Amino acid sequence: MQQTLTRTRENGQRDETRTRGLVTLYRKELADHLRSARFVLIFALLGLTSLAGLYGALSGIADAVSESSEFIFLKLYTASANSIPSFASFLAYLAPVAGLALGFDAINRERMQGTMSRLISQPIYRDSVIVAKFLAGLTVIALMIFTLGIGVGALGLVCIGVPPSGEEVARLAVYLLYTVVYTALWMALAMLCSVLCRHTATSALIVIAAWIFLTMFATMIASVIANLVYPIDGIMGFANMLDNYELETTLNRFSPYYLYCEAVSTLLNPNVRTIGIATQASLSGALASYLTFDQSVLLVWPHLTCMLALTMAAFTAAYISFMRQEIRA
Amino acid sequence: MIEVSHLTKRYGGHTAVSDLTFTIEPGQIYGFLGPNGAGKSTTMNIITGCLGATQGEVKVNGYDVQDHPMEAKACIGYLPEIPPLYTDMTAGEYLRFVLQAKGVKRKDWDAQLRMVMDKTRLHDVKDRLIANLSKGYRQRVGIAQALLGNPQVIILDEPTVGLDPAQIIEIRELIRSLGKDHTIVLSSHILSEVQAVCDHIMIIAHGRLIASDTAENLTGLMKGGARLVLLVKATDQQVRGALWGMEGVEHAEYAAGEDGTTCVTLTARNGEDLRETLFFRFAELGLPILEMRRDRATLEDVFLELTQADDAGDAAEKPDEKQGGQEVEGA
Numbered sequence: 001m002q003q004t005l006t007r008t009r010e011n012g013q014r015d016e017t018r019t020r021g022l023v024t025l026y027r028k029e030l031a032d033h034l035r036s037a038r039f040v041l042i043f044a045l046l047g048l049t050s051l052a053g054l055y056g057a058l059s060g061i062a063d064a065v066s067e068s069s070e071f072i073f074l075k076l077y078t079a080s081a082n083s084i085p086s087f088a089s090f091l092a093y094l095a096p097v098a099g100l101a102l103g104f105d106a107i108n109r110e111r112m113q114g115t116m117s118r119l120i121s122q123p124i125y126r127d128s129v130i131v132a133k134f135l136a137g138l139t140v141i142a143l144m145i146f147t148l149g150i151g152v153g154a155l156g157l158v159c160i161g162v163p164p165s166g167e168e169v170a171r172l173a174v175y176l177l178y179t180v181v182y183t184a185l186w187m188a189l190a191m192l193c194s195v196l197c198r199h200t201a202t203s204a205l206i207v208i209a210a211w212i213f214l215t216m217f218a219t220m221i222a223s224v225i226a227n228l229v230y231p232i233d234g235i236m237g238f239a240n241m242l243d244n245y246e247l248e249t250t251l252n253r254f255s256p257y258y259l260y261c262e263a264v265s266t267l268l269n270p271n272v273r274t275i276g277i278a279t280q281a282s283l284s285g286a287l288a289s290y291l292t293f294d295q296s297v298l299l300v301w302p303h304l305t306c307m308l309a310l311t312m313a314a315f316t317a318a319y320i321s322f323m324r325q326e327i328r329a
Numbered sequence: 330m331i332e333v334s335h336l337t338k339r340y341g342g343h344t345a346v347s348d349l350t351f352t353i354e355p356g357q358i359y360g361f362l363g364p365n366g367a368g369k370s371t372t373m374n375i376i377t378g379c380l381g382a383t384q385g386e387v388k389v390n391g392y393d394v395q396d397h398p399m400e401a402k403a404c405i406g407y408l409p410e411i412p413p414l415y416t417d418m419t420a421g422e423y424l425r426f427v428l429q430a431k432g433v434k435r436k437d438w439d440a441q442l443r444m445v446m447d448k449t450r451l452h453d454v455k456d457r458l459i460a461n462l463s464k465g466y467r468q469r470v471g472i473a474q475a476l477l478g479n480p481q482v483i484i485l486d487e488p489t490v491g492l493d494p495a496q497i498i499e500i501r502e503l504i505r506s507l508g509k510d511h512t513i514v515l516s517s518h519i520l521s522e523v524q525a526v527c528d529h530i531m532i533i534a535h536g537r538l539i540a541s542d543t544a545e546n547l548t549g550l551m552k553g554g555a556r557l558v559l560l561v562k563a564t565d566q567q568v569r570g571a572l573w574g575m576e577g578v579e580h581a582e583y584a585a586g587e588d589g590t591t592c593v594t595l596t597a598r599n600g601e602d603l604r605e606t607l608f609f610r611f612a613e614l615g616l617p618i619l620e621m622r623r624d625r626a627t628l629e630d631v632f633l634e635l636t637q638a639d640d641a642g643d644a645a646e647k648p649d650e651k652q653g654g655q656e657v658e659g660a
Contacts, residue, residue, distance in 0.1 A: 024429040032417070114411055118474075121377040121409075122430040123402040327379055 021124030022132050029136030033102065042098045043144055049090040050148045051155075053077075056084030058159055070290060071270055073164035074171060076156035077149075078268045087152055088175075088264050091145075092257060093215060095179055098144060099186030100207045102137040105200040106130075106191050107322060112200065116327050130322045134191065134315055141183045149176040167270075167293045174297060175267045181307050182260045186211070188314035195321045215257040222251035245277060256310065263303035266296055275299060330355045330482055330512050331376060336385035338371050338536075345371040347536040349385070355481065358508040360527030361516040364636055368536035369516045370410065373486050376514075377407045390481060403431070406475030406483040406511075408468075410490060416460035420451055420470050423459060424477060431478040445473040449503065465496035472503065476511075483507060486516045501526055524628045534636045547631045557595045557603060560620035561611060565591050571614050577601045590619065 033039050060081025065072055080086040085093075107130065110116040119129055149172065157163065164172070189210065193203035226248035230240035252258040266272045270290035291299070331353040338346040346368040353359055363369045374380040376387050378398045387394045389401040415423055424445065428438050446452050449469040454462055459470060468488060475483050485504065489497045504526050507513060517523050523530055524544050532540040532547075540547055561568050565583050568591045572581055580596040597603050604621060611618050 020432050021430065024426070027429075028426055032415075035417075113416075114409060115415060117374070117379050117409055118407075118414075119430070120379050121402060121405070121407045122427070123399045123432060124430055125399075326381070 018125050018128065021122075021128040022135075025119075025124065025128055025132035026136050029133050030139055033136060033140045038101055039140065042101050046091075046094055046098060046144060046148055047151075049094055050087055050152050052084055053080075053087030053090045054152050054155055056080045056082060057086060057156070059084075061160065068271070071165075071168060072160065072162045073153070073156070073168045074268050074270075076152060076160070077172070077175070078265075088268060091148070091179055092261050092264065095145065095183040096186040096211050096215065096257075098141060099137075099183040099188075100190045100204075100211060102140060103133075103187040103190030103194060104204045104207050105194055106133045106137070107194040107318075108197055108200050108203060109194070111198070111327070120327050127319065127323060130191070130195075130319055134188070134318075137187050137191075138180070138184050141187065142180045145176055145179045145183065149179075170293050171267050171270075171296070175264060178260070178263060178267070178304060178307065181304070181311055182256060185256055185307060185311040185314060188311050188318060192314055192318040192321065195318045195325070214255045218255040219252055219258065222248050222255075225251060242277065249276070256307065259303050259307060263300035263307075266300045270296060272296075272299075330390060331514070332386075332388040333372070333376070334386055334388075336372065336375060336387060337383045338368070338375060338380065339383045345536050346375070346382075349533070349536065349538055351531060351538055351541060353482070353512060353514060355512045357528045358504070358513040358515060358526055360523035360530045361514060361533065362518065362520065362523050362530055362632060363533035364518060367533045367636075369518075369533055370486060371536075372533070373407075373409075373484055373514075373516055377405055377484060378402050403478065404481050406478070406480040408471045408475045408483070408485045408488060410487040414459045414467060414470055414474075417458065419456050419458055420462065420466075420473075421455040423470065424455075424473055427474040427477050433478050441477055441479070445476045448476060448507070449473040465492055465499065468492065468496070468500060469503075472500075472507075476507070480511070482512045482514065484514045484516075487518075488515065489517070489519065489522060497522075520628045520632055530628070532632060532635055539635050540631070544628055548628060556624040557597065557607070558620070558622050558624045559593045559595065559607065559611075559618055560586075561591050561593065561616050561618055562589060563591055563616040564589070567591075567614070567616060568593055571610055571616060575603075575606070575610065577603050577606070594624065 054076065057076045057079040060079045061072070061075055063081070064075045064079040077087045080089065107116070110119065110129075116129070120126055153164070153172065186207075190203065190207045193206050194200070197203040197206065226244045229247055230244035231237065232240055232244050253262075262275055266275060270293075273291055297304075333352070334350050336346055336349040337344065349368070349372060361369050361372070371380065375382050376389065376394065378394050378401060381395065387401075390404040392401040392404070394401045415426075418426065421442070424442055425438065428441060433441055446455060449472055451466070451469055451473055454466055459467060462470065472483075472485070472488070475485070488504065489500050492500060501522065504513060504515065508526075508528075515523065515527060528543065530540070530542065530544055530547060531538060561571075563571075565585045568583060572578060572593070572595075577598050578595055579598040582594045584592045584594075586592060595603065595607075604623075607621070608618065
């Protein structure tokens with residue numbers, strides 16, 4: 001009985017120590033991020049592009065409404081004009097930059113400065129360091145994405161004067177949450193690089209290369225591979241078309257950017273009824289209406305869970321690598 | 330206070346620390362002395378819980394560093410070689426962060442901050458960014474953070490490296506004053522510093538503890554610790570004649586001076602004190618002794634002799650190892 005009480009007390013003290021260390025480091029990291037010039041720059045970049053996206057949407061909203069007068073508020077995020085991409089497109093390209101900027105030197109900078117050994121020698125658990133860094137980064141990402149999303153909505157509301165319906169608000173909330181997870185995935189990948197690479201410059205180069213490859217070149221490469229395996233020219237072209245499309249889509253879905261874009265276009269456009277090829281058979285008997293919110297979410301559920309799983313996998317890899325590393329003063 | 334037993338740390342094939350065993354008693358200043366690469370920092374890192382040991386155990390205040398790291402770390406204040414500080418914080422902000430990390434109760438913060446700032450004289454710079462502080466002040470901030478939480482043991486790894494002479498003196502005085510309330514382990518390869526500050530010296534080489542005692546005892550242990558230097562107004566031949574067959578003289582070196590004097594350096598057998606005997610012998614022969622002094626071995630001599638002896642021991646072991654290997658191959 002006495003032993004059990006002692007053990008319970010010890011466990012309680014350990015939990016308290018763990019929480020205290022985590023909270024202390026989380027606060028410090030959050031303060032560091034929010035006070036850093038890097039955060040101001042990234043936020044300014046995303047803010048300016050969001051304004052540009054909103055300007056494009058407002059310029060093209062009249063044409064968009066003439067095509068369909070439903071879900072006008074969502075068009076603030078998806079409509080584009082005058083060669084200016086939409087807010088959603090801007091965010092798909094640039095949100096990863098925020099994630100990368102917050103994570104690429106999270107661990108190796110501390111190692112290079114020697115502050116990691118100082119932290120580790122304090123009475124705090126080692127994993128608190130990486131968990132606190134991730135949570136602080138996640139908070140900053142959520143803060144940025146929701147501020148931008150709500151800001152664009154508020155400005156758009158002033159300009160168009162059409163309030164959002166409940167369903168539009170729900171779709172936007174899921175969209176912004178999904179964007180947070182998407183950005184967190186890039187941050188987790190950057191943190192993994194910061195654990196594995198000794199120098200911050202190396203990890204920065206690797207994550208930037210990965211970002212450029214996965215957002216710009218992966219689609220082209222997927223198309224080339226699909227065309228090589230299933231050529232759509234020549235006599236067999238027509239027969240290969242479906243296989244070619246399926247292979248290209250499958251390869252594309254290895255890229256978080258494509259996965260994100262596919263899900264976002266479904267969430268913000270209720271008229272998107274399928275994420276694959278709409279065959280004659282699947283359209284036969286379908287009601288001519290928009291997809292309801294829950295049906296849209298169901299359609300992109302694999303995308304949402306996959307993105308979350310990828311984020312967790314990247315963070316877990318970073319966590320394990322960090323815990324296995326030796327830290328010397 | 331700190332019990333290190335059979336501590337071994339290997340990095341791949343390289344053994345940084347080998348079967349190290351020692352105990353640190355409370356209330357003293359310990360000097361941890363050794364050449365570069367001797368394993369000092371590795372030992373410090375293991376004691377402070379930064380590194381895991383390959384074998385052996387370290388107990389701080391009865392807490393095993395591996396099994397109860399939080400309790401053990403709470404007993405230690407640690408200042409690594411280059412004070413690793415968050416340079417974008419002010420000194421005050423940084424110390425408050427360390428207070429939180431150490432789990433000091435909020436009501437004690439002001440008192441603790443006042444206490445460490447008094448000791449390290451940081452009041453004037455508490456609102457300045459650490460990036461803008463001189464190296465001496467950064468070192469003070471590093472020592473101040475080590476003092477927070479009032480740990481029983483303070484471990485300082487090369488605390489005066491890179492400081493100017495005035496700052497070195499200040500830091501040494503600070504360490505001496507801290508030694509009144511804390512047990513201090515000071516790692517250094519600056520012999521004069523260790524000798525000036527520490528009560529007890531541990532010499533480590535090739536990851537092994539090769540000597541552990543007070544500075545006086547270590548110099549006394551040294552071979553030739555009882556050397557005598559005599560300046561005699563006589564020729565070389567006369568001095569040789571005077572010392573011929575004298576009991577207790579193990580070795581003598583002669584150097585003839587230009588002014589008709591001879592300087593002789595004597596090594597006494599078994600540390601015997603020969604001064605009286607020598608005085609009477611030379612007086613009997615009418616050879617005036619102009620100067621006679623004990624040439625005691627310095628800590629530097631002790632350090633060099635012990636570490637070089639250890640090097641020689643290692644070199645002697647290697648052919649055996651090689652031979653052993655050949656035998657295995659042959660078998």
